[in-house]
Amino acid sequence: MEVETPAQAQPCKSAGTTHVAQSAGTTRTTLRNPLLVVNFVLMVVGSAGGPLFLRAYFLHGGARKWLSAFLQTAGFPLLLGPLCVSFSRRRRRDRDDTPAKSSRTPFFLMTPRLLAASAAIGLMTGLDDLLYAYGLAYLPVSTSSILISAQLAFTAAFALLLVRQRFTAFSVNAVALLSAGAAMLGMNAGGDRPTGVSRAQYGAGFAMTLSAAALYGLVLPVMELSQARHAARAGAAAVTYTLVIEMQLVIGLTATIFSVVGMLANNDLHAIPGEAREFDLGRSAGYYLLLAGSAATYQCFFLGTIGAVFFGSALLAGVVMTVLIPVTEVLAVMLFREPFNGTKGVALALSLWGFVSYFYGELQTSNKAHHHQSDKTPNAEHLDP
Numbered sequence: 001m002e003v004e005t006p007a008q009a010q011p012c013k014s015a016g017t018t019h020v021a022q023s024a025g026t027t028r029t030t031l032r033n034p035l036l037v038v039n040f041v042l043m044v045v046g047s048a049g050g051p052l053f054l055r056a057y058f059l060h061g062g063a064r065k066w067l068s069a070f071l072q073t074a075g076f077p078l079l080l081g082p083l084c085v086s087f088s089r090r091r092r093r094d095r096d097d098t099p100a101k102s103s104r105t106p107f108f109l110m111t112p113r114l115l116a117a118s119a120a121i122g123l124m125t126g127l128d129d130l131l132y133a134y135g136l137a138y139l140p141v142s143t144s145s146i147l148i149s150a151q152l153a154f155t156a157a158f159a160l161l162l163v164r165q166r167f168t169a170f171s172v173n174a175v176a177l178l179s180a181g182a183a184m185l186g187m188n189a190g191g192d193r194p195t196g197v198s199r200a201q202y203g204a205g206f207a208m209t210l211s212a213a214a215l216y217g218l219v220l221p222v223m224e225l226s227q228a229r230h231a232a233r234a235g236a237a238a239v240t241y242t243l244v245i246e247m248q249l250v251i252g253l254t255a256t257i258f259s260v261v262g263m264l265a266n267n268d269l270h271a272i273p274g275e276a277r278e279f280d281l282g283r284s285a286g287y288y289l290l291l292a293g294s295a296a297t298y299q300c301f302f303l304g305t306i307g308a309v310f311f312g313s314a315l316l317a318g319v320v321m322t323v324l325i326p327v328t329e330v331l332a333v334m335l336f337r338e339p340f341n342g343t344k345g346v347a348l349a350l351s352l353w354g355f356v357s358y359f360y361g362e363l364q365t366s367n368k369a370h371h372h373q374s375d376k377t378p379n380a381e382h383l384d385p
Helices: 025-030 035-058 065-070 076-097 099-104 112-138 140-146 149-161 169-191 199-232 241-266 266-278 283-311 314-323 325-336 342-376
Strands: none
Touching: 025 314, 035 065, 035 112, 035 283, 035 314, 035 325, 065 112, 065 241, 065 266, 065 283, 076 241, 076 283, 112 140, 112 199, 112 241, 140 199, 140 325, 149 169, 149 199, 149 314, 169 314, 169 342, 199 241, 199 283, 199 314, 241 266, 241 283, 266 283, 283 314, 314 325, 314 342, 325 342
């Protein structure tokens, strides 16, 4: 997979505006970019697998909230692999073009400002992970997913404020349908308090999960804004997919450090061996395998999300995250025997409808731009000899 995707092939983004009136070729390239598809697949793996791994941890004897937050970003070292591949390719290209330049090929392309912005996003992500971990400790996967789906509305609002996201009738329809699907899923959520969870714990989990949705709804547009401002800065490196992976590496590192500090303060490191010995799923071996699986799947989610923001927009990432909620619902029914009724079936249909509506609107926008560009292009037959 080539990771050096040039910024020129992506939608033009400025410091305060996402230009929707882009060329038809750019729009079509974005929709058909294979790396965008790869990032969608990563989001599917992370969105479906991450919450299930984390809920299984709490159901089978785990109780450490800070450890759960840590797992959501601890897989960031996996990003060093594609970064090393990218560095090797850039160095080989520099050696072929200018032999003396190859020794000065930088491993990292980030500027200090983008590094600081990514670190700030990392702190926000760390706090969001903690809120989500607390919520999932006291709520079923289905209820937690329902509340997290509210991030779409927060993403839409913050995208409008921060990056001037332009809404079409199709995107508004998609947001409405996806939100309605999530609301349908929540109609029977009042009586699903797990055994052993008090009303106070359930209420706290409810509030923290909703807060996590709001915070992540802010994180996505901030990611898009940081990329846009970097692209608009004179002399800065082009915003490539490699640079996006570097951003996610810094975000993951910062969020992980945030969680490690909390783990040290909460004495989690000393409690892990004892918790592993008493874990239901295979004792120590099953415990550590579950932790590793959780870290890997969540890293897939975060990398896929920031890639979706880069190749598309914050709103696109929010739409994909929301449409994957029914997938998590179905897997929760299969693995944790959570009930699946007609309400959830209707919610699934609404979510898929909203997803199709969003992409149909993007295709319509692309076609209109294409026809507009064709009308403005002179016909060769009418050119003077």
